[in-house]
Amino acid sequence: MNAFQGRVTAALADPTLKTAIDRTTNTARSKRAAAIAAWPEFAQARELGRDMKDHVIANMEYYLTMFEANAVKTGAKIHWARTGQEACEIVVGICKAAKAKSVTRSKSMLGEEIGLPHALEAAGIERVETDLAEHIIQLAGETPSHIIWPALHKTREQVGELFRAHHTDPGELATVEEMVSSARRNLREKFMAADVGISGANFLIADTGAICTVTNEGNAELTTTPPRVHIVTAGIEKLVPSMVEAMTMLRLLVRSATGAELTQYTTFHAGPKQPGDVDGPEEFHIVLVDAGRTTMLAEGLAEMLRCLRCGACMNHCVVYRQIGGHAYGATYPGPMGSVITPSLDGLETSQDLPRACTLNGQCHEVCPVAIPLPTLIRGWRTKAWVQGYEPLHTAWALRIWEFFALRPVLYQLASNLALRIMPLFAKGGWISKMPLAGGWTRYRDMPIPQGGSFLAQYKKRQAAK
Amino acid sequence: MKNNPPRVALFATCLVDAMRPQIGFAALALLEQVNCLVEVPMGQTCCGQPALNSGDQDGTRKIAKHNIKLLAGFDHVVVPSGSCAATIKKDYPDLFETDPVWHAKAVDLANRTYELLSYMSDIWGWRPKNVSCATTATYHDSCSGLRSLNVQAQPRAMLASVAGLEMRPLEGANVCCGFGGTFCVKYPDISNAIVAEKAAAINATGADLLLGGDLGCLMNMAGKLHRDGSKIRAFHAAEILAGMGDGPAIGETA
Amino acid sequence: MTDAKQAIFAAIRKTLPAPAPAPTIAAELSQLRARINATRPDRVSGPADEVFLERVQSPGVAATAERINSFDEFPAAVMRYAVRHNLGLDIALQPHPDLATLNWSGCQTHDHIGTDETLAVGLALGGIAETGSLIFHSSQISPTLFAFLPLHHIVAIPYKNIWPWMEDYVASFAGKSPPRNVNFVTGASGTTDIEGALVRGAHGPGWLHIVVVGSPGL
Numbered sequence: 001m002n003a004f005q006g007r008v009t010a011a012l013a014d015p016t017l018k019t020a021i022d023r024t025t026n027t028a029r030s031k032r033a034a035a036i037a038a039w040p041e042f043a044q045a046r047e048l049g050r051d052m053k054d055h056v057i058a059n060m061e062y063y064l065t066m067f068e069a070n071a072v073k074t075g076a077k078i079h080w081a082r083t084g085q086e087a088c089e090i091v092v093g094i095c096k097a098a099k100a101k102s103v104t105r106s107k108s109m110l111g112e113e114i115g116l117p118h119a120l121e122a123a124g125i126e127r128v129e130t131d132l133a134e135h136i137i138q139l140a141g142e143t144p145s146h147i148i149w150p151a152l153h154k155t156r157e158q159v160g161e162l163f164r165a166h167h168t169d170p171g172e173l174a175t176v177e178e179m180v181s182s183a184r185r186n187l188r189e190k191f192m193a194a195d196v197g198i199s200g201a202n203f204l205i206a207d208t209g210a211i212c213t214v215t216n217e218g219n220a221e222l223t224t225t226p227p228r229v230h231i232v233t234a235g236i237e238k239l240v241p242s243m244v245e246a247m248t249m250l251r252l253l254v255r256s257a258t259g260a261e262l263t264q265y266t267t268f269h270a271g272p273k274q275p276g277d278v279d280g281p282e283e284f285h286i287v288l289v290d291a292g293r294t295t296m297l298a299e300g301l302a303e304m305l306r307c308l309r310c311g312a313c314m315n316h317c318v319v320y321r322q323i324g325g326h327a328y329g330a331t332y333p334g335p336m337g338s339v340i341t342p343s344l345d346g347l348e349t350s351q352d353l354p355r356a357c358t359l360n361g362q363c364h365e366v367c368p369v370a371i372p373l374p375t376l377i378r379g380w381r382t383k384a385w386v387q388g389y390e391p392l393h394t395a396w397a398l399r400i401w402e403f404f405a406l407r408p409v410l411y412q413l414a415s416n417l418a419l420r421i422m423p424l425f426a427k428g429g430w431i432s433k434m435p436l437a438g439g440w441t442r443y444r445d446m447p448i449p450q451g452g453s454f455l456a457q458y459k460k461r462q463a464a465k
Numbered sequence: 466m467k468n469n470p471p472r473v474a475l476f477a478t479c480l481v482d483a484m485r486p487q488i489g490f491a492a493l494a495l496l497e498q499v500n501c502l503v504e505v506p507m508g509q510t511c512c513g514q515p516a517l518n519s520g521d522q523d524g525t526r527k528i529a530k531h532n533i534k535l536l537a538g539f540d541h542v543v544v545p546s547g548s549c550a551a552t553i554k555k556d557y558p559d560l561f562e563t564d565p566v567w568h569a570k571a572v573d574l575a576n577r578t579y580e581l582l583s584y585m586s587d588i589w590g591w592r593p594k595n596v597s598c599a600t601t602a603t604y605h606d607s608c609s610g611l612r613s614l615n616v617q618a619q620p621r622a623m624l625a626s627v628a629g630l631e632m633r634p635l636e637g638a639n640v641c642c643g644f645g646g647t648f649c650v651k652y653p654d655i656s657n658a659i660v661a662e663k664a665a666a667i668n669a670t671g672a673d674l675l676l677g678g679d680l681g682c683l684m685n686m687a688g689k690l691h692r693d694g695s696k697i698r699a700f701h702a703a704e705i706l707a708g709m710g711d712g713p714a715i716g717e718t719a
Numbered sequence: 720m721t722d723a724k725q726a727i728f729a730a731i732r733k734t735l736p737a738p739a740p741a742p743t744i745a746a747e748l749s750q751l752r753a754r755i756n757a758t759r760p761d762r763v764s765g766p767a768d769e770v771f772l773e774r775v776q777s778p779g780v781a782a783t784a785e786r787i788n789s790f791d792e793f794p795a796a797v798m799r800y801a802v803r804h805n806l807g808l809d810i811a812l813q814p815h816p817d818l819a820t821l822n823w824s825g826c827q828t829h830d831h832i833g834t835d836e837t838l839a840v841g842l843a844l845g846g847i848a849e850t851g852s853l854i855f856h857s858s859q860i861s862p863t864l865f866a867f868l869p870l871h872h873i874v875a876i877p878y879k880n881i882w883p884w885m886e887d888y889v890a891s892f893a894g895k896s897p898p899r900n901v902n903f904v905t906g907a908s909g910t911t912d913i914e915g916a917l918v919r920g921a922h923g924p925g926w927l928h929i930v931v932v933g934s935p936g937l
């Protein structure tokens with residue numbers, strides 16, 4: 001059993017995981033469905049969103065240059081990082097220069113992707129995750145299992161235990177309300193005491209140099225306003241030409257993610273504190289990170305760079321909903337993860353991800369920017385086949401199958417022979433065990449074939465006419 | 466439709482050919498009702514989807530070329546499976562993107578190819594007459610047919626004209642059953658977890674029959690239902706529409 | 720550092736051609752923009768202020784709201800709210816001149832926001848009818864944290880400053896240099912991070928009360 005299948009086995013055996021996944025994703029799917037039903041223009045908006053992102057990606061150099069120039073005008077300091085490691089070094093460097101003892105972080109998938117939490121800890125800087133789910137994950141010493149609800153795998157009972165162990169004066173913790181209020185009390189002083197606040201960016205606004213964050217809790221603003229320094233880490237694909245396009249993207253993103261029309265807090269951050277401002281950081285840094293984006297571009301995965309990180313594809317994925325996010329063994333789970341991870345981590349170690357997919361297409365259907373996820377997933381299978389990663393037994397089975405499929409007469413001979421053998425394994429119409437069919441019959445019965453092949457029977461009938 | 470009856474090739478698919486010829490005969494019966502001149506080209510084997518979904522594009526191209534040649538000259542090619550029809554209609558042209566000659570041939574075949582249920586309804590406006598099946602049934606939308614070919618309303622509209630048949634809605638009818646071709650044998654544990662959920666939804670309808678338009682998915686669901694001792698029986702919708710609902714269901718011996 | 724930038728740009732160039740001339744890109748963009756109106760949820764059918772009031776109280780936004788005739792009535796509205804919620808009348812008052820000149824007798828006010836503030840009272844720059852959002856631009860008279868630290872936030876908004884669509888707000892500031900923060904506030908803080916259950920008051924305010932000031936008829 002390989003590592004992926006080991007994680008799958010563990011996930012499927014977990015007594016609470018499926019319940020936890022269902023509680024969140026079922027709500028997410030029904031809320032999204034209601035939001036889309038109330039938006040008859042969704043199909044057109046989705047195409048527009050797709051085209052807007054494609055426009056930006058096709059003109060990435062142009063818009064990056066524009067963004068940099070405008071961000072500098074707001075007083076932001078721009079940094080460029082080729083790799084995740086480079087990005088982490090830049091962030092840690094800024095923290096050290098600011099003599100930071102404590103940093104607050106507002107959830108950013110890019111941060112997770114590049115290993116920023118670890119880098120901060122390694123540098124001896126206290127890291128406080130402020131998104132409630134990330135806070136839970138941090139207390140549990142785990143990694144996110146979903147890109148919108150990182151702690152989705154935790155039941156309320158498990159969260160209660162964590163808070164009881166780690167919070168000061170947690171109170172009763174009998175209800176989710178009490179848990180949220182305990183987190184609010186425990187994080188409040190941390191927000192105000194942090195030296196540096198780190199956020200991601202949902203959008204980079206090219207024509208103003210602002211960056212956009214969206215949260216429902218209000219933790220992004222509490223992370224970025226009180227500290228002396230605000231650092232943004234953002235993937236270079238996050239660009240939109242202007243605020244106008246950001247509005248279209250927000251309509252798509254938020255409905256797809258949570259079913260709301262807009263997040264409670266949608267904020268455009270431009271530079272540090274301005275003259276006269278009562279609050280805000282003195283320094284504002286933006287780290288623009290490649291970390292594999294240009295490689296994806298070169299690998300024919302440009303469409304993947306449209307991704308808004310809304311999570312709809314995983315909420316609707318039958319595989320994700322059984323095995324959860326951790327089984328994917330990477331930062332990004334679900335269908336989008338199965339496309340991104342082979343590019344970021346290499347196909348050899350992640351070849352199971354594109355293979356463990358039924359190609360049912362629901363992810364594509366719900367994706368707010370129409371990323372053809374099944375096509376891209378199948379593209380990885382093609383690469384895996386060409387590079388010889390397909391397990392030998394299935395590769396040979398397929399080659400033998402192809403050999404016959406191209407030789408109809410032999411095919412019919414072989415097939416009718418097999419059809420005569422199969423019933424030998426049957427009991428009352430069904431086969432519950434048969435050599436070479438364990439993958440099927442471990443969990444399901446196989447109906448016995450009805451008799452000779454259709455072509456053979458048809459030929460007989462025609463002859464009898 | 467032109468006055469001359471079209472020459473139609475029935476592409477039965479490898480699964481129907483081997484496992485359930487009755488679906489092939491049901492398809493023939495339906496096509497004959499709309500006066501098609503139906504032929505069953507003897508050189509047919511498989512559409513190549515197992516190769517395509519395993520990443521073997523070269524192997525798939527060989528099979529595609531075989532089928533393109535085999536199916537040349539027919540006015541229409543009809544397939545009793547949404548997923549195999551989609552392979553021919555959507556994937557064949559993509560496979561020959563860099564080969565203009567074969568690309569043109571693939572597009573030509575794609576334009577002539579139809580999934581059976583949508584063909585009967587969309588092209589011929591056909592509805593069953595004097596077909597009865599006094600029972601309750603529920604319908605599962607197989608993914609490729611649904612998402613690639615828009616097969617959804619047609620089977621339901623036709624089944625509504627079957628006398629005595631009461632259709633029960635299936636919660637999550639548009640959600641994958643966990644079959645996924647080779648997926649179900651490569652990742653049996655995940656596939657089982659998915660089909661278990663599907664089977665629970667099917668059982669919850671309380672219907673007597675499970676209907677669908679793709680034998681692969683039907684075998685997966687019926688096999689799970691049978692393993693778990695459910696009494697629900699499964700048919701391809703074409704069988705019911707062709708009046709063969711009184712025969713053996715999937716997995717039943719005659 | 721510039722090395723990294725150059726390397727990234729070189730990597731982009733490997734796949735993509737050199738950027739098209741700016742006018743070509745601008746032309747393509749304006750074609751995209753022409754499609755926006757047809758994609759907006761068709762919902763702002765009535766006067767913006769009325770749609771706004773309805774949206775902010777809809778289940779999705781779930782703020783409370785009322786309308787008063789003039790600014791003079793605002794302190795009384797605040798006091799009514801405070802009494803209703805048993806809050807006491809120690810108010811963090813956003814340092815906005817239009818608020819400072821009102822008659823707050825009967826309350827204690829201070830012009831800064833504390834970490835554990837119970838009640839803050841503010842004035843939004845404007846609002847968006849489509850989404851039921853309040854808009855704040857950070858400045859000397861509009862500190863960002865006023866919208867995030869209090870438990871209860873009462874916000875006045877002049878009815879004239881309500882834009883029908885998000886794009887209308889954007890258009891009215893196009894070309895101006897942005898404030899440090901533009902905040903769209905759409906309802907009270909909430910989280911669904913534990914089992915998908917919605918709980919208000921995650922980190923930001925648990926209650927948002929909106930007071931629309933004036934109406935077209937007056």
Ligand code: SF4
Pocket residue numbers: 256306307308309310311312313314336363366367368369370371
């Ligand atoms: S791939 Fe599409 S659906 Fe999935 S997270 Fe990205 S934008 Fe959302």
